[in-house]
Amino acid sequence: LIAGGETIGDGVLASAELYDPSTGSFTLTGSMATARTDYAAVLLPNGKVLIAGGETIGDGVLASAELYDPSTGSFTLTGSMATARTDHAAVLLQNGKVLVAGGENGDDPIASAELY
Numbered sequence: 001l002i003a004g005g006e007t008i009g010d011g012v013l014a015s016a017e018l019y020d021p022s023t024g025s026f027t028l029t030g031s032m033a034t035a036r037t038d039y040a041a042v043l044l045p046n047g048k049v050l051i052a053g054g055e056t057i058g059d060g061v062l063a064s065a066e067l068y069d070p071s072t073g074s075f076t077l078t079g080s081m082a083t084a085r086t087d088h089a090a091v092l093l094q095n096g097k098v099l100v101a102g103g104e105n106g107d108d109p110i111a112s113a114e115l116y
Contacts, residue, residue: 031075042092
């Protein structure tokens with residue numbers, strides 16, 4: 001899954017594509033609810049992908065999060081983080097929760113963590 005990002009001239013993207021390594025090809029899939037870049041993404045045990053935070057033009061740094069469901073090819077908004085962050089880390093824990101830590105908001109580093 002390759003989603004969002006930034007392009008020269010077009011700004012921040014919401015579009016997403018799937019890469020098939022067996023064919024070496026990309027296929028369009030549903031678009032994210034929010035255009036974003038510099039977010040964290042984690043594959044969850046149920047096969048969905050959590051995309052959290054990042055930044056976008058107009059709204060700046062984001063606290064919002066969304067889930068990509070490969071069975072439907074769609075993104076849906078889910079609970080927002082307590083802190084808007086970009087350039088942060090996220091990791092799946094053994095208990096199935098996701099630890100989100102660090103990052104920044106503007107030029108301010110963030111020294112906190114939260115669980116999804």
